[in-house]
Amino acid sequence: MCTSITLLNAQGENFFGRTMDFSYDIEPELYVLPRNYVWNGACGGQRMHNLYAIIGVGQEDGPLMAFYDGVNEKGFAAASLYFAGYAAYETKPMPGKMPVASMDFLHYMLANCTSVEDVEKLVSQVSIIGVPDPVTNTAAPLHWIATDRSGKSVVVERTEQGTRVYPNPIGVMANSPEFPWHMTNLKTYAQVSPRQATENQWGNLTLKPFGQGAGTSLLPGGYTSPERFARAAYLKTHLPVPQTKEETVMSCFHVMESVSIPKGAVISNRETFDYTRYTVFLNTKTCEYYFKTYENSQIHMASMWENYRDGESRIRLGRLSRPVQFGKVTVV
Template sequence: MRDREDIRMCTAIVFTGKKGEAFFGRTMDFSYPLHPQLFAVSAGYQWKGSLGQKMSSEIGFLAIGQEFENLRILVDGVNEKGVAGAALYFAGYADFEKTAPKDGKKTIRGSLDVLPDILGNCSCLEEVEDRARKLAIVGAADPVTGMVAPLHWMFTDRTGRSLVMEKTVWGLDLYENPVGVLANSPDFPWQLTNLRNYTGVTSTQKEEAEWDFLKLVPFGQGAGTFSLPGGYTSPARFVRTVFLKTHVKIPDSRQKIVPECFHIMESVSIPKGTVMTARGTADYTQYTAFMDLQSGDYYVKTYDNYQLLKVRMCEHLPKDGTYQKLGDLEIPMEYASM
């Protein structure tokens, strides 16, 4: 295993509108250039997984990832039934099988294949949970870093309910996610417990305080958020995202939900140069994506292009048991003139 400087920093979130409209999104933060691409996989498509095993999809889906020779690595996506998910780094905690179990009681999947396996075969969160418990997950080397990717996953569906899936030395755990947020290490129960350190954070303004004969007046608005963590560690990003998600004004239309989702994630988006690895490379937010779980539409913006790219599932999902590479997401930005 390589040094911890290769840790990927990502944040994922489920956001639900006033009428129950569910959206799922994530930031992709990495210190290697990813050149993300969008793929459309149809129902009935078959392919070889990272362990060489046969895989198939009963449900069509859209996903973001990369191709490496004959291997396709997918890191987030949404299927035509409204199930969405993302893989995030879980360094120091993820523990997978070294070799495939031979008892034949479970479906064998490489750690890189968990996401497309779930998206291609589950129509609701109950099916995700059932399928996950039947998986034997074998560590598969990530071709970008050359190491076994230490992953955990977050899944959701059109209800807005979400699950966190973590495989550690203690076994496979599926956690109900009451806050609809996931970051990286430590494990999910620790992240929830850590929220108790921030019970004093509030969106309301703090009034002046008196310490004996000394009057202390806040420095303008926002004094209630003073104790929010400001760094880019996983616990800091988790706390900030949960606070913002639970305190923003819920938009009254689907059209307004999309920009609100991206505004929330701006708080944990990492500019180049602010987080440097021991290799001297920048770990930064290479793209941010949100998915409309009702329509399956994808909304994406990349580091160098703040214009939202919208990809409609109904227009791009093939129907003939194949897959299509819809193209690179890194598109040059165009500036509007007035």
């Protein structure tokens, strides 16, 4: 379970972010990878080479490191979200194609793409192989959303029908089912509006709305993927256009509050809580990362360029988890 959106502000800056909703324990960290960084892929340990510098959130396990979300120096950004019941990976590479593990595909895109236009070509050159990851010990079912500085977005899905790259005109993604289904399902909410509903006459009975917000009464309130997709799409498309960077950051996090999952609201079949462990937004122009966690709602920021240095090693900026500090108010 996860939700992702893009958001353009009045200055033409494209922000991109996601909630990380998960029922497995993870310890996400921020990393900066320099240009020309070399890493081990999970498909037989092949050596991979990054063309571009990257800042992203991920997790290490021995020689392997998987990204959950990130942006590169060219402003190309992407995230991986769960796609249970629909993802179907290849078991061996097709002739003439580069084998890339499902858990590595996000990193591979960030390493090689400068825009969403590059994604279609890259997908045609690789075989996405299902490889168990160290968190779930399975080939986690994933699909991917990508965007760039223009604000354009695409979705990549690998199913039994093959690998598809879908234009994403609304800049929203959640989980199952396939992306085209979600876009069709939005027609269900064609009557949802920020405007106030008027009174209606049923015979001799006059029905008046309870008050403000009656135009949104058809919006779904649950935490399923279709419900979260619809809420995020509605809120994103009805926001006033943010004027400044600061206003954009706050607008992004406000939208995600509507799809964030508290502990106890959803329990997995393994009897674990499925909840929003962290929320991040990044500025594709400046490569600044804004984040908060379930345990600490204060928004922190990390800049790729303030922490960047050339070299062969990845730069660790630490875990997203930070000590809680309350600002004190005193007499002026």
